[in-house]
Amino acid sequence: MAAHAEEHFAGSNKLFISIWGWLVGLTLVEIFLAYKTLPIHIMLTILMGLSIIKAALIVAYFMHLKFERLSLILTIVPMLVICICLLMVFFPDSFRSSGLRYQFKESPPVAPAPAEEP
């Protein structure tokens, strides 16, 4: 069991503190970006890129996945990434439906006049 524990706990405290420093630093960059006027797709790309870097740092070092067997990494990570990417299949519908909403902004739709009905 001792060998087992040793196997699963690589990494020094100094390493973990430097990872924490990176995470805090990247968070500060995000807060700085919050007050920059950027086109939304660029803003989203940068923010998501930073988040993915932060998530990767947490998973690799804090959750120790970097020090696990490759078979475990290959079992967990690609499947999750593919599933999350598949969730994006809804977006074209989102952009489509934005044009369909609020067609009756000023007043609610009125019933057809009774005179027109035969």
Next chain:
Amino acid sequence: MSTEARAGHFPAVDWSGGTLPYRVGHRKLGMWLFIVSDSLTFSALLMGYAYLRASNNWPTPFPFYPSIVFSSVMTFCLLSSSLTMVFGVSASSRGDKAGARKWILATIFFGVSFIVLHLIEWNHLIGEGMRPFYLPEHWVKVFTLSDGTPPSPLFGATFFTITGLHMFHVATGAIYLFVVAMRVNKLKHEDVEISGLYWHFVDLVWMFVFPLIYIMSVDMHGALGH
């Protein structure tokens, strides 16, 4: 040992039974699988939020103070709690049970601080009049577009659902860690490590919730007069 080195001698005989093919215990593998499924839950919620946001006139009402200041301090709390948790697991791997307990209690302290700050922030928004399916009236006035399109009332629904589910995870994590801290003398090292996995996952989720919910909803031009 690096991943590459280990991949080099990946013995097929491991899969013939009687060994641990992933070289982790079944409980740890179970936690990893739970984390994968929970990531999909949060991904689906965040995708749902993105869907609504892309198809609506979305309000951006969060002021620098209190919302952004609070959420930034909360982020700092969670990141620090992850660091103390790593120290706890590290102490546990050396057989230092007292040290492990001390660091896990520090982790709980940061986790509880996160919840308290978040509840203050929620209280502020509820006080402004934000509800799951309604926006405060003055927000509606400010964020209605020039062509009369009102802001989406679902802002509150997405906000309370996603941050609420995350807060629930932090709360259950704090309880879980408390049980682990109290029983650390009886538990194996791997059990402490598993509780650490859960806690880091809660931190990881916030790394996506914070930019998407808070940073993307900053009231940059002081539209609400903050």
